[in-house]
Amino acid sequence: MAMSTTAADPQPVGLRERKKRRTRDALVDAAHRLFLCHGYGRTTVDEIASEVEVSQRTFFRYFANKEEVALAVLADAEEAFLGFLRSRPAAENPLEAMRGAVREVWQSVDRGAGTGPAALELFELIESTPTLLAAHLRHTIQQEAEVARILAEREGLDPDADLRPRLLAAVFGTVVRISHLSYAAGPAADGHSMTGMLDLIERHFDQLGPALAGSWR
Template sequence: MSNTVAAANAAPQGLRERKKQRTRDALVDAANRLFLSQGYARTTVDEIAAAVDVSQRTFFRYFANKEEAALAVLADAERYFVARLRTRPAAEHPLEAMHAAVCEAWHDLHAAHQRDGRGVTAALELAQLIESTPTLRAAYLCHQAEQEQQVVEVLAAREEVDPVTDLRPRLLAATFGALIRSAHQAWTTQGAQAQEDGPAGMITMIGRHVDQLGPALAGHWH
């Protein structure tokens, strides 16, 4: 997904920038293959660099550590989600805008899947790896907190409210973040069926969670 997201976000690039992007993508792909085949803890930066035939020094030009490389695909996707949220029509309800933006991100994952056949499977496996690796899970939670703040700022700007005195942007951003994580977890439990359904299955799962949000928070359960 990282290639698709990067392409969607990027301005026209010169030859040098395109070469740097290809190197970064290659490092991410190599890191993910190694993490998934032999485990996160057993994989070293030297092994990742060697898989791309670059030096350890080159690796550290792109990533501060292994954690950043492991989270790169999902982090890129989340940045793309925020970018898409900024472009949603002002007349949309904030929840509707976030729902549409995250579906756009998954549609782009579908484009990556059609191109290289690995987009959906990689996202599924990476989500499982992060959940099962305490170090990665802690790093991802910190990243999610940073992204949530960006969403708060976007929502506040869209609705022309002050997020310091108006709690709605922060509450909605936190709630939607929890909703997406719940949808991801529900999707990964489907295993092979989730891979067969692809992004359409994930989009449907997110839609089910969005539909249940109101009744779960404010409706009668019986």
């Protein structure tokens, strides 16, 4: 016999988690709109919460502060990158695996309506806001350490004894950051499409080997 659902029954976990995710996404979207319109420093937590019609208390259930909500999209993308990297085919060499993981991240971003252009605008906001840039760079260092650990595990290496995983993680992160900044600052002739972004990243990676090992003269 089917059980009826009453007001006292707890919501299914799946529905509850989806509602929480929608609230979190709405806060992130509202924060980015306000940051881009009024500036990061002039936007308050109260304004972000009001935009979504929730309380300040609700905001702090999801984010510790403005800095965290500003970096949420990048934090999600970085977490997705780590997941994709862990699941790349074992036969790929480290650089191939990282390129594949980046490709998967941007393809997933492209499938989110309006997410791609918003991510590129966010790069510019971070670079122009010292507080956010400092926080982002701190987080990037932490992610590089995790990337190095994943690469070392894939290759059966000791990252404390073998510098290659850490070196590749640092160089790779720098190439991605330069690609993002170059594309965001360039002409928006293609509407800043994710295909264009991926093409630029791929071109930069194609130059990585010659740039490090070839003659510069």
